[in-house]
Amino acid sequence: xxxxxxxxxxxxxxxxxxxxxxxxxxxxxxxxxxxxxxxxxxxxxxxxxxxxxxxxxxxxxxxxxxxxxxxxxxxxxxxxxxxxxxxxxxxxxxxxxxxxxxxxxxxxxxxxxxxxxxxxxxxxxxxxxxxxxxxxxxxxxxxxxxxxxxxxxxxxxxxxxx
Numbered sequence: 001x002x003x004x005x006x007x008x009x010x011x012x013x014x015x016x017x018x019x020x021x022x023x024x025x026x027x028x029x030x031x032x033x034x035x036x037x038x039x040x041x042x043x044x045x046x047x048x049x050x051x052x053x054x055x056x057x058x059x060x061x062x063x064x065x066x067x068x069x070x071x072x073x074x075x076x077x078x079x080x081x082x083x084x085x086x087x088x089x090x091x092x093x094x095x096x097x098x099x100x101x102x103x104x105x106x107x108x109x110x111x112x113x114x115x116x117x118x119x120x121x122x123x124x125x126x127x128x129x130x131x132x133x134x135x136x137x138x139x140x141x142x143x144x145x146x147x148x149x150x151x152x153x154x155x156x157x158x159x160x161x162x
Contacts (some may be wrong), residue, residue, distance in 0.1 A: 021028050031057060031067055035074060044075040071133035072124075080115045080122040082160040085139040086148075089128040096149075097136035101125075103150050 012117055036055065039045055045068050052062040068074045086104070104110040104123055115122025131137035134146025140156055 013083040030036065031059070031064065031149075032071075036065075039074060043099060044078050047076055065142070080119055080126075080160075082141055083124060083139075083159070084121060084156060085124045085126040085129070086112070087127070087129045087135065087137040088125045089132075090133035092097045092135035092137055100136055100138075100148060100150065100153055104157070107154070110157065119161070121157060 033052075034057070035045060038049070038053070050061055050064045050068070054064045054078070057064075065080060068076065088101065088103060101112070102110075110121065110123045112123045112125045116140055129137045129139055129144060131146050136148045138145045138148050138153075140160075145152070145156075
């Protein structure tokens with residue numbers, strides 16, 4: 001993608017963000033809810049919109065960037081259509097999550113943090129979904145999955161890639 005196209009896309013997304021914020025933009029203390037709403041609406045935090053958020057909330061761009069980089073759920077790139085968050089905490093490890101992670105890599109060539117929007121599925125590591133008694137656990141989009149095994153994992157990957 002050439003530079004002009006990137007600038008054009010970023011400009012459209014900044015305009016969409018301003019429209020999304022509207023005249024009733026949240027107060028200064030609403031950075032996290034605002035970033036969550038933006039990511040929910042657009043799928044990610046467009047880097048060029050950080051200045052707009054900072055201006056709207058009357059805070060520095062460094063503060064916004066710090067929050068975005070600190071929380072792993074915020075993305076600065078467009079995500080795949082689907083996301084699988086695989087729990088890698090101790091309880092799930094003891095029940096086989098490491099074997100599932102290896103299976104994702106060897107069978108499906110999916111590694112956490114290396115998904116591309118056109119692949120249909122991104123895999124992310126998480127370190128507790130609060131479903132320890134039913135591990136190994138995962139979160140597929142917004143659906144919590146317990147007792148995940150290779151067969152169910154294969155079905156999830158196949159469905160996401162359709």
